[in-house]
Structure formats: structure tokens, C-alpha cells
Amino acid sequence: MKDWSRRHVLRATAGAAIAVPMAALGGGRTTAAKPASSVAASPQWSGDHAAADTGPVMFCIHDAQRGEVSILHGTDEVIVHDRQLVARIMQAAHSSATVSQKA
Amino acid sequence: MSSHREAPEISKDPVADNTDTYAFISPDKPDTVTIISNYIPLEDPAGGPNFFEFGDDVLYRINIDNNGDGKADVAYEFRFDTKIRNAETFLYNTGPIASLTDPNFNRPQTYTVTEVRGTRRRQLKRDIPTPPCNIGPRSTPNYAKLANAAITPLGGGISVFAGQRLDGFYVDLGSVFDLAVLRPFQNLHLIPSPATGGVNALRSFNVHTIAIQVPIGALTRNGKTPTDVFDPKAVIGVWASAYRQKGRYQDNNRSYSTGAFTQVSRLGNPLFNEVIVPMSRKDKWNRLEPSQDYQFAKYVAQPELAKLLPVLYPGVFPNLAALTADRADLLAILLTGVPKGVIPGFQNFTGPKQADMLRLNVAVPPAATPNINGILGGDLAGFPNGRRVFDNVVTIELRAVAGQTYPLIDKAFVPDGAAGLIFDVIGGGNTPPPSVSYLDVFPYLDHPVSGYNTVPLDQSA
16 A cells, blocks of 8 residues: 555645645555455456556545545545544635635 | 336446346357346437447446355456547548458447456456447448457357447336336226337337356356256356446546446346335445345335336236235345245245345256246246346236236235236237347347438337
8 A cells, every 4th residue: 555645645636735744644445354255346456447656646525524535546545534634625625715826 | 127227326327327137048058158238228329420339437347146145256347448540530430340450440449358256356358349339331331240250259168249239128118107007008007098009118229238158167156067956056146237436537638537446337137226126225226236135125025016006007906905915926036036946946046145136047958949938938047047138027027026926925825817917018929029139149139220220219119
């Protein structure tokens, strides 16, 4: 798994350039543990269509109160829990001035 | 329809909308199983200049459960890739397309097949060609030859085909969705009208087919080809599913998908999500795998349609109206398979786990003289033992819901006379409507009708 950081997340998405401290985040893929005999319910595709490491990164915050960010990259999803990070993203999302400056 | 536009969300996403799934012992190669999943409902053959194609951003999967837990043990994944040969024309083809590599074919689509067993993934082949859509005699002059060239062996006795086909499913849509009118019984309906013959609403429409033919031993639990119908390992569960990546981004300059794949469509038994599951839960159903179908069992046990029939046809279904017990017959047919001892010489029971899958007993050989009404017609090789391309599934399921299969679990129950007379599109008998046709060989669904040669709203059934 990649060494995700807040800066990495923010820089790689939508051209955002909000200054945040560099910090490694704990995260985990969403694939649940399963018996080896069954095929994963969601495909674990890693073929030619998978985006390279240089591909786009998207993230989604479904519930800011929980401090949880879903990061989508290639054919993976990584869930990161970081209330500070979420707070900064939400602050940026509600700041039209910040968005327009960076647009 | 079987599953064409069956749920609110997927009806807006045709390339991922699974319309039909079939699983049967290949009649001409009885040591193999053929599994077919169709997508893109109601393709108007003349729908150019951007003719129909699979989604490059969709992952298609065919799933096989061989231990009855409602989870896939073997899966085949299909991913497509589309090229444009001539970037300076709006045309799909710049002249007659004589071969799959013809430079006149301006928008060729290829695909990759990956086999998944547990956590092991193996790419079987990449850059497999698909045929163009059937446009007309000038653009696709020898369509059968063109399409047949796209049937591709993958090694290990496996063959695949992906491309446009004539929709082999038939249903009187205009009738059944007009408050469950069953032509020619309109005169008995609560809102009566003169009786007329049935109409195949899918006549002259194409679909996009993914078909794979696999040796039986590659799908069963122990890798063997069973010959004993009552061997529990002789039954496999089959369903198809489609996935999109969770993230989709669009602006003026670019669009892309990224992130993990999430299921957006699935299909095992025809009409399950369409007719059994309430509208408010259809989208949820499409996102689950069969192992979680216990939560929909109550809709099978007390199907809404069985309550509606006696109301819409006053006095026609009195025994059905009086039947209040849970429908153990339907629960078996759709969610667990039929256990030994219910139908002489047959079982397709996969255990107590309730899961909507086509259940195919691979020890039942193909019928020498198939009956399109499947097991209800005395043909153990037909639906609901898997599903063949010509099986009359709407009639079979309508009759089952109307009570004709309830005596299987309660011999005291006498079905209403009308239950055995219900038919959809065709007037009984053992022949599909004249508007559909099939092939005797893989991929069994017939070549698509062409845009040039198809007359819209042709009234022939």
C-alpha cells in the first residue's frame, strides 16, 4: 500500500494546494477477509486498464463527522481516518475564495 | 422483461444493464457448459452512426458457484477496449467491412478474458476481436462470416464470443405492463377488452452478448464430469454481474473512472429483480451478490403478482386467492433449487443457502427433443434446470406464480384451470414466436438483424 499523506491527497486532486502538515496516515483497503475458495465479491482487476501510479486520484468524504476519507486510485479504494485532514478539506470545500484562487 | 431495464438506476446505464443470463449443457458439445450474458436492452438495429458496443469502463463477469454458498468459486471477467482507426471521419465504417481487421471498420473493439479461481487470477487471452454491429448489405455484406470469425478458442477447451446478437428472449411487454394483461385473456381482465393474440415486444431488437463455453469439469467442485443426477456436486449456480469503478470524473477536457470496482447489475433467474423485488429495493438488489438474497426471500414466499392475479381477473383464480401459505415451491425454484424427491428423476438443490442463481444440474443431458416449457413441459434439461436460449421463461414463471407448481409441495392443492392455460406471446405449443431464431451451434443466439433490413414496428409476433 502506498504511503499516503495529506499533501499527496490534496495535491493530486482537483489541483488543490492547501498547505497541510506532512504526515503518514493509517489506512486500509476495503476488501473484506474472505475464504480463499471464493472469488472476491468485487473484482480485484489489475490488468491493462488499471491506471498507472501516475493516474488520477479522487477522494470522497461521505460523512465529515467521522473523519473518514475514501481515496480512489487505479482500481483500488483506500479508507483513511483523519479528522484533521477531513476538517481541512471541508474548510477548503466551503471556501469559494480558496477555490477561485487556485482555479 | 427478463431483466431489461428492470431497476431504476441500471435502466439509465444500458451498457452495464444485464438483460438475460443463460446456462445450459451445450447440445452439440455435451461435455461443456455454455453460459451467456446479454447487455444493452432494446438495441434498435438502425441506431447509428454510433452503433452499440460494450462499455470500456465496465467490468463484466460470469460467476459460477459450485458449493452452494451463493459466492463465486470460478469467475470469468471480460474487459473491453475500443480504438478509432481514422480520427478524421464521423463514420463507423468507411466502406464495406469484409473482415475483423478490415481498415474500413473504423471503431474496432477488442477484449481480454481473465479466469478467477478463489484468489488466483489468470489472463486467458487479450486483444480478442468483436464483430461490428450488423449495419446493412453495403457495410456488413457477409455478416455471418464476419461474426463467426470472432468465435475464439482460449485453450483448455474454452471458447468465447462477444458481440451483437438478435435478442432471443420473447415477451409481450406492452401487454404485461398494462396492468398485467395476459393476451388473449383481455376479456377476463378487470378492465376488459376484446381478446387478441400476443405480441413479442422484443421482435427485431438486438442485444450485446458475452458467451463462453467451458468444459464441465472446469466448473464443478471436484473437477469431474458427473453422470449421476443425484450427485450433489452435479449442480452449479450461475449468475452474471457488471461493475463500474466508484469514481467518475468529467469536465470539459477529460473524463475518467478510477478506484475500486463496485457491482451495478446482476442477473441469475429471469424476472427475479423485475417482478419479485419491490421497486424501492431493486437498486440495492443489483449491488449485492446472491449470498445475501435471504433478505429478499419474503418477496418470493408471498409474491405480489400472485396477489394481483385474482384481483385483476375476478373469479378466474379462486384457488390461488385462497392460497395464503408461503410459496415453498417458488422458494425452491428460485432460491435453493429443487431437492431430490420432488420431481421424479431430478434435483438441482444447492443446499439451504438462499441465493438467486440459475441452477444447472450438469448430469442431465441435453434433450433430444427439447420442450420450450422446460421442466413444466416434461423436459428436465430446460428451465429451471439452468436456462436455454429458447426457453419460454415468462410463461413458465407466470404459471408457477399462478400456482401450477404449488402441488409439488402440497399435493392437496388444486391449481386453477387458468394457471395451466397462461401463455405469453405464443399460443401454447412448443415453438418460439416466428420473430426469434437461434443457432444450433455456439453462441446459439442468432446473428443480429441489420439496420437496413429492419422495418420498425413490424407487427409480426
